[in-house]
Amino acid sequence: MTGPAAYHPVACGPSALLLEVADAVTALALAEHLRVTVDATDVVPGARTVLVDGAAPAALGAALSRWDPAVDPPDGPLVEVPVVYDGADLASVAELWGCTTREVVERHTSLALVSAFCGFAPGFAYLSGLPEEWAVPRLDSPRTRVPAGSVALAGTWSAVYPTASPGGWRLLGRTDLTLWDHRRTPPALLAPGTRVVFREAR
């Protein structure tokens, strides 16, 4: 769909390259391709970019020439996240969406989401798949403490806080799942590429 020049490289110092692409899905596909085809210190997808750090330029060039943006990456594992929908911002999201809190739960549990990239904290995954028209602004002033397992929205992203931290996302509910365990492989439950559905816990 995007033709041969599906990425635009930007230098990022002497040992890294930032590859700009169209969107989060493309970034994830390119990152997954590079992770298995090039020897790099880090390959980090973002919302519209992939950062490749510590790869030999010739090897990276060869790997990029073998990337076909038309080919979808293989489906990642599917994780079902049980949620108790009692978050402090459920009512404000309902107001923003012009619906009832019940309908917020129904919409959120109907989404087919994908972990696009991680950041902010170990195992904090940015889940794509919320339609643009349902985007919600962050809170005007972040909470000083959001408990681990909080299920939240900001912009078109959904996320689950892996650890307690400050946070400005809108809280819909909470899950008992362990999002981060450094003894597990991979330690992040929602590593990039993981498919995610939320389910209402009874």
Place this chain on the structure above:
Amino acid sequence: MTTTLTVLATGALATVQDLGRPGHAHLGVPRSGALDAPAHALAQRLVGNALGAAGLEVLLGGLEVRLDEDRWVAVTGAEVPLRVGDRAVPTGRAVRLPAHTPLTLGTPLRGCRTYLAVSGGLLVDPVLGSRSADTLSGLGPDPVRTGDRLPVGVPAGEPAAVEVPAPPADGPLRLHRGPRADWCDGDAVDLLVRGAWSCAPDSDRVGLRLVGDPLPRARTDELASEGVVLGAVQLPPDGRPVVFLADHPTTGGYPVVAVVDPADLWRCAQLRPGDPVRFTRAR
């Protein structure tokens, strides 16, 4: 029976550090590791350890430790007065520390971070292949506290014969153009090179924060989150640049307008609040 290092005093902040945990940035895991990597590596080499062994990174001196078995130790990085018991001993070389004798680091006259290596290395539990304490995410061991008892490994052998390379030369931080240089109103590298900057008091293992005339931003909208390299010079909305160091977040939404050459990052580790920060354009 394992050997134990007992912490008798810590000073401002002392953390266990090794070469860090690169390779997990896509999971949101900072790289971490010794901020002055050459000083850390030298200390480990001096006592005969592998470069990946763990030691202590000590902020502004004040550390006192004791071992329950004789070992070689070496202290590098910011120069401190060093004592074994009551005896002054040199830094920058292997020193025999007898069992049950305190090793005391005074306050550095210049520089900021001092490194202590013990033959056999510190054997705190590794997390994702590293024993480094990550002050941003909390991964790895907590900062050491008075009374802590840290396990020490078995030495691989005697230290190598005297091997004291000259410390890397000081000088300005070499700057490369950043991926979002166009978010700065003007040539970001040029503005950083010509500006008068100093190290802000809130600088830490996450970033070297700069005090000076704020850099003007050409754009004020929000950048979509993207991966950030070690040494990135990030420009927040207030225009006060931050140089990302080892414990930096792996993705960020503020533009990276320049990148400090990786070979110069150790200098950032040795800047104290108020110290001048000088840049030059990388060739």
